[in-house]
Amino acid sequence: MSADKTKEIRITIPEDLFSLFVPRETVGHLINAKKEMLLGLRSIIDAKIKALEKMEEKKVTKKKKIAIE
Numbered sequence: 168m169s170a171d172k173t174k175e176i177r178i179t180i181p182e183d184l185f186s187l188f189v190p191r192e193t194v195g196h197l198i199n200a201k202k203e204m205l206l207g208l209r210s211i212i213d214a215k216i217k218a219l220e221k222m223e224e225k226k227v228t229k230k231k232k233i234a235i236e
Contacts, residue, residue: 186194 189197
């Protein structure tokens with residue numbers, strides 16, 4: 168099945184019903200997993216920002232030699 172033929176199905180249920188199907192401990196794990204995913208994305212963004220700053224710094228500190236006659 169190709170990616171362009173996939174569809175997403177979402178089922179939303181009220182929180183009161185959700186707690187009937189999913190144990191409280193599981194909800195805690197899901198919240199922690201979401202937090203870890205966001206922290207992982209943040210670390211990727213931070214690394215990219217640092218790399219850009221480093222490239223910028225190298226451009227600024229490069230010196231050109233000028234021939235004097």
